[in-house]
Amino acid sequence: MTTTMREEFVRTAEEVLADPRSVLVLADISAAAFAPAAAHHPDRVVNVGIREQLMIGVAGGLALTGQRPIVHSYAPFLVERAYEQIKLDLGHQGVGAVLVGIGASYDRAASGRTHLGPADVALIDTLDGWTVHVPGHPDEVRPLLRAAVCGSGSAYLRLSTRSNTTAYPEAGGLRVVRDAGPGAPLLVAVGPTLDAALDAVADRPVTVAYTHRPRPFDTAGLRALAGAEVILVEPYLAGTSTRVVSEALADRPHRLLALGVGRADLRRYGGPEDHDRWHGLDAAGLRRSVDAFLGSPT
Amino acid sequence: MTTTTATELAPLLDRVRAGREFGPNVYSTLDVLQVLYDRVLRITPATVDDPDRDRFLLSKGHAVAGYYALLAARGFVPVEWLDDQGGPASRLGDHPDRTLVPGVEIGSGSLGHGLGLGVGTALGLRAQGRTTPRVYVLLGDAELDEGSNHEAVAYAGATGLANLTAIVVDNHSATHGWPGGAASRFTVNGWSAATVDGRDHDALHRALTGHDHHRPHVVVATVDSEE
Numbered sequence: 207m208t209t210t211m212r213e214e215f216v217r218t219a220e221e222v223l224a225d226p227r228s229v230l231v232l233a234d235i236s237a238a239a240f241a242p243a244a245a246h247h248p249d250r251v252v253n254v255g256i257r258e259q260l261m262i263g264v265a266g267g268l269a270l271t272g273q274r275p276i277v278h279s280y281a282p283f284l285v286e287r288a289y290e291q292i293k294l295d296l297g298h299q300g301v302g303a304v305l306v307g308i309g310a311s312y313d314r315a316a317s318g319r320t321h322l323g324p325a326d327v328a329l330i331d332t333l334d335g336w337t338v339h340v341p342g343h344p345d346e347v348r349p350l351l352r353a354a355v356c357g358s359g360s361a362y363l364r365l366s367t368r369s370n371t372t373a374y375p376e377a378g379g380l381r382v383v384r385d386a387g388p389g390a391p392l393l394v395a396v397g398p399t400l401d402a403a404l405d406a407v408a409d410r411p412v413t414v415a416y417t418h419r420p421r422p423f424d425t426a427g428l429r430a431l432a433g434a435e436v437i438l439v440e441p442y443l444a445g446t447s448t449r450v451v452s453e454a455l456a457d458r459p460h461r462l463l464a465l466g467v468g469r470a471d472l473r474r475y476g477g478p479e480d481h482d483r484w485h486g487l488d489a490a491g492l493r494r495s496v497d498a499f500l501g502s503p504t
Numbered sequence: 505m506t507t508t509t510a511t512e513l514a515p516l517l518d519r520v521r522a523g524r525e526f527g528p529n530v531y532s533t534l535d536v537l538q539v540l541y542d543r544v545l546r547i548t549p550a551t552v553d554d555p556d557r558d559r560f561l562l563s564k565g566h567a568v569a570g571y572y573a574l575l576a577a578r579g580f581v582p583v584e585w586l587d588d589q590g591g592p593a594s595r596l597g598d599h600p601d602r603t604l605v606p607g608v609e610i611g612s613g614s615l616g617h618g619l620g621l622g623v624g625t626a627l628g629l630r631a632q633g634r635t636t637p638r639v640y641v642l643l644g645d646a647e648l649d650e651g652s653n654h655e656a657v658a659y660a661g662a663t664g665l666a667n668l669t670a671i672v673v674d675n676h677s678a679t680h681g682w683p684g685g686a687a688s689r690f691t692v693n694g695w696s697a698a699t700v701d702g703r704d705h706d707a708l709h710r711a712l713t714g715h716d717h718h719r720p721h722v723v724v725a726t727v728d729s730e731e
Contacts, residue, residue: 229631249631255662257655260620267624270609272555273631275624290614291652295621298611300603 211365212308214347216240219276219306222355223247227274233261235279235308262288265303266295274304274355280314281307281323281364289329297333302360306351310366310398311442311467312481315474324467327442330362331421337361338421340397340441345373346418366441368398368478380415380427387411391435391500394428396420396447399439399487406492410503412437420447425454434459437496440466441487463499465492513538516573519586520596526569532675532702532727533642534570539708540640540671541578549579552607558637559625561610563618564644564673565599572596572605580607616650618643619670623656626668638667640712645674645686654689660720661693668720669712670695673702676729690722702727 209217216239222228223243230240232253237244244251250273254260258279265275277284284307285292296303311324330336339350339361347365354361374381380394384404390413395403400416407414415431417424420440428436432455438447444466451462467485474484482488486495497503513534517526541547546558562571569589576583581596589596595604599613610621622641629637643653660668672686682689687697698711702725715721 226631229628249627252627254655254659257659259616259652260623260655260659263617263620263652263656264624264627267621267626268628268631270621270625271628271632273628291617291620294611294614294617298601299621 209344210367211341211344211347211369212236214344215278215306215308215351215363215365218348218351219243222276222352223250225274225355226250227272228355229268229273229275231261231265231268231275231277233258233279233283235283258283258288259291262291262303263295266291266299266301269296269301269303270299274358276304276306276355278306278308280309280321281326282309282321285326285329285362286323292330293333296360297335302358304351304354304361304363306363306365308365310364310368312478313367315476315478315481318475319471319473324443326362326364327420327440328446331446333360335359336421337419338364339419340364341418342370342397342400342416343373344369346375346377349375350418364397364442366398368441370398370400374416374418377416378419379424380417380431382413382431383416384412384414386413389433391437392428392432393437393439393496396438396440399441402482402487402489402492403439405489406496410496410500412496412500423447423450423454425450428454432458432460434461435500436460436462437499438462438464438466439487439492440464443467443469461499463495465495513570513573513577516576516583516586517569519583520569520572520589522587522589530567530569532673533564533567534574535703535705536642536671536673536708536725537570537574539705539712541574543709544712545640546637547607549607552580555632556634556637559609559622559639561612561618561622561625561639561641562600562608563610563612563622563641564615564647565612567642567644567673568596568598568600571600575605575607581605615644615647616652619653619656622668622670623660623665626660626665629667635667638669640669640671642671642673644677645672645682646677646679648672648682648686648689649678649680657690657695658693661690661695664694664719666715666717666719669715670720670722671712672722672724674724674726685724687722687724690720695720695722697722697724699724699726701725
């Protein structure tokens with residue numbers, strides 16, 4: 207039985223806690239899952255209670271003493287609620303941390319708007335020097351987390367209950383999954399959008415590249431693969447990477463279609479598959495958007 | 505009662521001031537800063553990177569003029585830096601930046617960040633088994649309005665974070681006040697507390713060294729609201 211990204215995170219975090227530099231900082235979320243680790247490392251598994259501002263402040267203070275904090279909660283509480291702490295207690299102090307969010311854009315769709323976090327990557331993208339990992343399969347989580355913890359800068363891992371069928375652990379740079387030859391339109395799928403994207407262009411000559419690291423975006427790979435038409439499919443706010451792609455291709459005539467989660471609060475519950483459909487991110491919705499962009503397949 | 509006021513620092517303050525008028529927040533912290541740097545903190549210009557140094561975190565980052573003057577007087581930064589404070593080539597802004605000023609532990613200015621950073625620093629020192637250094641965070645009574653402080657106060661008290669001292673300079677500037685006293689917000693969460701005259705150096709010294717090593721400690725230094 208395959209594990210979830212969250213389970214992979216817990217397992218890997220327990221591993222990296224063997225390094226005395228590592229400290230896990232929690233705000234109640236996942237505290238039960240980390241109870242064994244907390245018993246093992248009482249000084250390095252810190253649960254501050256439901257206090258997200260303090261969670262990030264504590265991470266900043268730990269990093270100032272040379273520790274490597276791993277900070278974890280649901281994406282909206284981790285990134286949106288404590289945004290100024292991320293900006294000042296980490297970035298402005300000149301220290302780094304590894305933030306691990308769960309819930310992604312709408313994993314907890316039935317919980318409603320309060321638990322949705324489609325703007326997290328866009329918010330992190332306002333800050334300088336961050337690496338953003340968006341794994342598309344549970345097997346991608348462990349190597350990404352281990353590498354992030356071994357670094358010294360700031361990184362955001364965006365975990366989801368959504369997953370592709372195939373794991374691509376080495377896909378920080380754009381990895382070609384389907385090659386339609388030179389000059390073909392390029393579709394870049396980020397994280398768990400890959401399967402639906404492949405399905406959507408199955409009957410079209412479109413090159414499909416996959417990445418689980420939208421920041422820093424592989425602009426060199428993009429320039430090598432892109433023709434005159436580029437399609438971005440991202441599992442968070444639509445257009446989050448438009449700036450990066452436009453800057454990378456500024457010297458070339460090109461057209462860009464940026465697909466992702468819409469801005470509107472839909473005020474609807476259901477499951478993540480329903481929200482995929484409502485945001486046009488299921489295979490049928492992506493196909494409609496691609497048809498409109500490239501013209502209907504002949 | 506021993507009060508030196510700012511006589512020793514007055515010429516340096518004048519260099520920072522460059523003709524500007526300073527508000528009460530600058531003067532209300534001077535005595536506390538002098539007692540800390542002269543009688544309490546185990547930190548010198550030679551030990552600003554020593555992992556076993558005491559940490560002083562100025563959370564109310566606008567109270568910076570006296571801080572810079574004191575850092576210059578004690579040799580942490582060149583006195584000449586004071587002359588163009590806030591200028592385009594200066595390392596000394598109206599709020600301090602830890603990456604630009606030797607001896608400054610945190611960049612501050614937005615209120616309500618220092619105590620959380622101080623809790624994390626105290627936890628980091630504890631995780632490293634460093635039992636000697638102590639973390640001191642200086643706040644203002646109006647700064648306590650920020651809810652982030654209360655997250656830190658509750659957590660540090662509940663977990664008995666014994667290597668942490670908060671200092672609240674209380675010049676009665678909080679818009680809605682703290683009925684019952686600022687210290688009560690800490691003691692109800694399990695901190696030890698001392699409220700003293702913020703101009704009395706001996707009283708400040710006793711309060712700042714009055715922690716019991718079992719729980720976090722707060723010193724409320726009261727000064728006149730006109731100061």
